[in-house]
Amino acid sequence: MRNDTPILVKKITALSLITILMVGFFWAFTEMPKGSSVNVNNRVSRLYILKNVKAATKSLNSGNFFAKGMKPLRSDVPYSPITFGKSANLEDGAANVVTSIVVDYRGFDTLGEVTVLFLAATGVAMLFFGKRKKNIIKAQASLIMSVGTRIAYAVILLFGIYIFVHGHLTPGGGFPGGAVIASGVLGLFLGNDHYESNHLGLKLFESLSGMAFVIIGLTGLFSVNSFLANFLPTGVIGDLYSAGFIALIYIAIGMKVGAELSAVVDSMIVDTEEEWS
Amino acid sequence: MIIYIAALVVAVVITTALIAVFSKKLLSSIIAMGLVSLGVSGLFFFLQAPDVAITEAAIGAGLSTAIFVIALKKVKKGESEDEE
Amino acid sequence: MSIFNNAALLIGVPLLFAFSIPLFGLISKQLTKWVTLLTISFNATFSLYILLAHKYPSIVVMGNWLPPFGENLYIGPVAALLVSLISVMGLLIAIYNLWSIKKGDVTRFSVLFLMFTAGASGMVLTGDIFNLFIFMEITGISSFALAAYGPEKRALGGAFKFLVVSSIGSTLYLLGVTLIYTQLGTLNIAEIAARINQTTPGLLTFAGVLIVSGLAVEAELFPFNGWVPDTYTGAINGVSAALSGIGAVSGVYALFRIAMTVFGKDGTYVSSYGNLNFMAVIAVLATATVVIGELSALTQKNVKKMLAYSSMAQMGLVAVGLSIGNELGVYGGIFQLVNHSIAKTMMFLILGVLVASGVGENIDDFRGLWKRSPFLSLAFSVGAFSMLGFPLFGGFWSKFAIVGASIQRGGWYDFIIGLVLFASIVEAFYYLRIVGYMFSSDSKFPKLKTPWTPTIPIFILAVSIIAIGVFPQIVGTFSAQAASEFTHKMSGYVLNVIPTIAAH
Structure with a gap:
């Protein structure tokens, strides 16, 4: 499709593609096993x-x-049967089943997802590389906004930390926890025209927590002879100190995702000047 | 009861999705997309997937909407600088 | 089933260093390129050790959960050969980058390049259909960002096109995986491969269409390759080399792993389950890619764009070879993949050196290059001859095998091979035109001073093309093993991963 293609041709092409996809999905859904028949x-x-x-x-x-x-x-x-608060030394001690799948049984995928996010943040920062000028949002935030965001930031930060520390017990985990923290940082940017984030701190957090994840994985390789294997005792299901390395990994992921998404917000919200010298 | 609430949410999701596609203004498209994510996260909750719902609400409705708005602002600024 | 868990280091070590490179960047930007180089050289050494010490077939168990319950990597002949190829190409391009990447955000470029190589290795190694998606994303996202690197505006346009097309492709792939999961309740490639005939054929066909079209974006097959020319032309030459020498390799591998192992039905010629024979579909698409790619390359005056179109056409040729589906065809396809990766990487690197020393990208700027830089023009000709398949160059053996296999198969493959041979003549015309320009006329421009760092990878690649041409068994033995893995799905793949799985 070129820029000078008539708009009618474009619309017909788009429409036919959508029709093919819809017909295909309809066809697939008719053959999909029904809810009651799936074993x-x-x-x-x-x-x-x-x-x-x-x-x-x-x-x-x-x-x-x-x-x-x-x-x-x-x-x-x-x-x-598994009883909350009683069953001990299960093969995976996480009370939240999703967490036990995401971090333990399929932990390698999660390592990959963290890397995907890391690369996306790196790519965004590389595109906006250059001399930093100033915040592009010149909203002239009111007193209520600027004080309110600062108070809210503390609460949001605490809530984000709660989400990822309790990842193996309650819904949530490293990714949403980190995103919550980053939205707090976004609030700081919106509420204060001259807010500057601590770049060195963000970088250190990002790198060290990422390395911590891989090092936990490598510890598994050298102690249990399998990459990303759970090498810690799993404890009693439902305790805060349970589920072995899941809590550690989710803390690393939470810190990493929080720092990364904050860095993305930071590199997008600040104007840069390209320099290739 | 819950089925009616879910049906309402589905209607909201479909409407906002159509607004996001057909709206002439990019800003309203972005806001509509944020609403779609919010509705979808509600649907995930109805489908008993609270993990996904939390993630969708935090990332889809919150952060990515904000990043889209910032990107739009950046693009508009670049355009006005080119005109000068 | 033999377990070789230490091979997880092939993914773990690059990840560890990719996360730590920003810290190295605080010390010195130039240091980060060395970190990338050393990490990739670890990968290259380790993967060559696996290949040469014959540590395959073996599986790598992740998280101590045996397949099909956990995730696993599978190191078969194909994976061992291709991961070595990817790591060695990554190493050579990293040496070139030491010289070529000096300005801009060097730290982040190093991170992205390292993860691009590691992600492509992961795509080749993985034994899980969802994990394949993750590695596709890792490779994809790092390659968008790499393609956007550089002071030129055209890089951004190419990268954006690639981003849009590739995102749609990976979404389609994910939808297809979801459909298969609704049927079989598993994501392990070996288990899906063994039980694929238990799915309903209609759903299987639709899922296959989604997956094949998603992967065809990465494998550069015809209706999905609109991004190729702009992205390759826009990116700096080191990145174009990486895209064609590393990214395309993993893309083609993933496409045929799905088409031949997951959907495949063993026979004299591999076909697929479902209402549609995906091998035949891929054969048609690949032929179209070859013909369209070569004809478009012929019309180009810009050498970089020409190489981009030629790269697309070569991937089509690889796909033609693999889609024949007997051992000789797969042997030719894998062999051609190795040859293409080596030759195209070398040609993009040469172009990079030439452009940096002031020679333009247009075909007219190549006039009399022989007088200005004998080494580079000789190396470029070696690459061109290998592409064309001249005897005593690497490409001869692979093209010979592909043509032989199509003739063996006969039927409508006669028609396909006719088109491919016609495209080869077109290819010969434009490559020989450049070679003729380089060697015929005199140049009034002064001699070029070639820096020594980028000549190392170019020299190694040129020598290896001739070495493969004279001693084809260097690659041939491995690609013959790879062919037997691809054409026998139960004994070549499934039983090596889950030995107790029952036969059909």
């Missing part, structure tokens, strides 16, 4: 929820896991 017991996620992957691995290694026309017999995995 949830066949899903890997059932084993995650039961925290019983190791038993399933044993059944897999003994060779009777995939039988009868390749249907996995995940429902055969023994079920043992």
Whole structure:
């Protein structure tokens, strides 16, 4: 598509693409298994929820896991009830199932996601590289706004920290916690015309917490012989000190995401002058 | 009861999504997109996915809307400088 | 199943250093390029050790959860060969960057380049269909930012196009993965591959269309490659070299891992499950890519743009070879991928050196280059001859194998190979035109002073092209193993990851 293509051609192309996608999705939805017919017991996620992957691995290694026309017999995995505040030394001690999947069973994906965010922040900062001028928002914030944002910042910061520290117990975790912190920093920028963030501090936070994540992973490799393996005791489910390395990783992620998104806001809100010398 | 609230949220999401696509002003598109994220995060909550709902609300409705507005402001500033 | 968990260092070490490079940048900007260089050289050494010490096939278990429950990396012949290729190319381009990247935000460029290489390695290594998406994003986001690097405005336009197209592509891929997950409840490539016939064919077909079109963006196949010319031309030459020598390699790998292992149905020629034979679809798209790419390259007066179109066409040729689906065809395709990566990287690096020393990008500026810089013009000709497939250059063996395999297959592949050969003639015309310009006329301009740092990678690449041309078994043995992995999905892939999985 060139710039001089007639607008009608563009619209027809767009419309036909949308139609193809919609027809395709409709077709796919008609063939999708209905809610009642899906056998949830066949899903890997059932084993995650039961925290019983190791038993399933044993059944897999003994060779009777995939039988009868390749249907996995995940429902055969023994079920043992998990009681909040009582069950101890489970294979994954996080009370929040999503966290146990995201950080423990599929922790490698999370490391990748953190890297994606890191690269996006790095790319944004590289595009706006140059001599820094001043804040582009000249809103002339009122007294209420500038005092209010400063008070709110403390509360928002505390709430963000709460979200990621309690990631293994309650909904939320490193990513939303960091985003909450960054929105507090955004408030500071909006409320104070001359606000300057501490660049060295942001950089240190970002790098050190990222390195902490990888070093936790490498500790797993050297102690349990598997990258990103949980090498700490998992404790009693529901305790703050439980779930092994999940809390540590979520603290690292929270600090990293908070510093990164703050740096993105910072590099976008400040005007720069290009220099290639 | 909850199904009616959810249906209302779905209607809001679809309406704001259409506004975001067809609006002539970029600023209103961005605000409408923020509303879409907010509605979607509500839907995630109804679907019993509080983790996703929190993330969507914090990132989709909050931070990315703000970043879009800042980017729009930057683009407009660049345009007015070119005219000078 | 043999487990080789230490290979997780191939991903872990680059990540550790990528996060720490901003701290090194506080000490000195120029130091960060050395950190990148040393980290990639660790990767290159380790991956060559895996390749040469024959540590494959093995799996790397992540988080101590065995597949299919956790995530795993799979190091088969293909992954071992391609990860070595990617790391070595990354190392050579990093040496070139020591000389070429002096201005601008060097620290962040180093971070992005390191993660671009590591992300491409991860794409090749991973054994999980969602993890593949993550690594696609890592490679993609770092390559948008790298493509935007540089003082020129055209870089921004190219990078923006790439950003939009590639984001749509990865969204389509993710939707396709979701559809497969609704059916099978697993994300492990080996388990999906073994159980793919349990899905409903309609949904499988639609998911496949989404996934193939998403991955075709990275693999530069025809209707999805509109970004290629602008992005390659806009980016600085080191980045263009990385995009064609590293990014495209991982893109093609991912496309065929999905088409041949996940959707594939073993047979004399690999075909796919579902209502649509994706191998045939890819063959048609790839042929269109070759023809359109070569014809567009012919009309270009700008050498960089010409190389960009030629790069696109070469990826099409690789895809033609792989899509034939027998061992000879896959052998030719993988071999061609290696040759293309080596030759195109070298040519972009040469162009970078020439442009930096004041030679223009236009084809007329290449007149009499032989008198001005004999080394660079010889190396450029070596690359061009390898692209064309002259005997005693690397490209000969791969093109020979691809043509042989298509003739073996016959049928409508006769038609495809006819078009490809026609495109090769077009390609010969424009490459020989440049070579002719370089060697024919005299130049009134003075001799070029070539700096020594960038000549090291160019020299190594040129020598390796001739070495592969004379001793094709250097690459040939590995690509033959790779071909047997790609064409036998159960014994080549699935049973190496989950040994107890039942056969069909």
